[in-house]
Amino acid sequence: MIKDNIELVKKNIKAACERSGRDVADAKLIAVSKTKPIEMLKEAYEAGCRDFGENKVQEILDKYEDMPADTRFHMIGHLQRNKVKYIVDKVYLIHSVDSLRLAEEISKEALKKNVKVNILVEVNVAKEESKFGTTVEETISLVEKIAALPGIFVKGLMTIAPYVENSEENRQYFVSLRQLSVDIKNKNIDNVSMEILSMGMTGDYVVAVEEGATYVRVGTGIFGERDYGI
Numbered sequence: 001m002i003k004d005n006i007e008l009v010k011k012n013i014k015a016a017c018e019r020s021g022r023d024v025a026d027a028k029l030i031a032v033s034k035t036k037p038i039e040m041l042k043e044a045y046e047a048g049c050r051d052f053g054e055n056k057v058q059e060i061l062d063k064y065e066d067m068p069a070d071t072r073f074h075m076i077g078h079l080q081r082n083k084v085k086y087i088v089d090k091v092y093l094i095h096s097v098d099s100l101r102l103a104e105e106i107s108k109e110a111l112k113k114n115v116k117v118n119i120l121v122e123v124n125v126a127k128e129e130s131k132f133g134t135t136v137e138e139t140i141s142l143v144e145k146i147a148a149l150p151g152i153f154v155k156g157l158m159t160i161a162p163y164v165e166n167s168e169e170n171r172q173y174f175v176s177l178r179q180l181s182v183d184i185k186n187k188n189i190d191n192v193s194m195e196i197l198s199m200g201m202t203g204d205y206v207v208a209v210e211e212g213a214t215y216v217r218v219g220t221g222i223f224g225e226r227d228y229g230i
């Protein structure tokens with residue numbers, strides 16, 4: 001079942017790449033496995049998935065132990081500064097950096113553990129009050145400040161688009177994020193590459209790929225609805 005879902009999502013990504021003249025190798029899938037048991041991650045791994053998205057530090061630590069060594073964990077949720085030390089040497093990419101203070105903490109822990117940490121700056125393109133992320137206007141100056149910190153590389157930008165019935169409504173936000181990344185790239189800042197655009201979830205990943213997403217983060221479309229209990 002998980003395997004079929006992954007195949008369907010990959011097929012849709014491929015079709016979106018073909019429509020927009022993109023190389024399918026440039027649009028990668030992150031299976032968002034938050035709240036899901038390790039058996040389901042293993043099933044996705046068997047089906048070829050190596051990239052998994054999680055939003056809780058403790059969950060990453062637990063699952064990290066139980067997954068094969070070539071599994072790449074992506075931190076996609078809000079990260080508290082006091083928890084940075086637990087994951088800097090375990091995650092492949094932190095998608096959710098939205099303040100200089102958080103970046104400074106990541107830099108500090110990266111130096112302590114002697115690792116280089118790749119991060120994305122999270123941008124609240126749609127200006128939703130409920131969401132984390134820097135504003136479009138503040139992004140360039142934040143990127144410049146983070147770039148000056150040791151042990152940390154800014155690889156690109158991430159956004160979480162609003163929940164909408166019609167994914168076309170989110171196209172504007174994906175276009176804006178890509179434009180912003182091009183503007184930043186053109187500044188040629190040291191330690192900043194802008195090669196990654198993390199955008200698109202189950203409801204809108206096809207539109208995101210058409211607009212240049214290099215990672216889409218798909219949870220429900222692979223693992224089914226999440227049960228948060230109450």
Ligand SMILES: *Cc1c(COP(=O)(O)O)cnc(C)c1O
Nearest residue numbers: 032076201202217218219220221
């Ligand atoms: C949960 C989550 C996803 C996946 O959402 P789905 O709609 O289930 O695909 C993607 N990105 C982030 C940041 C998330 O927290």
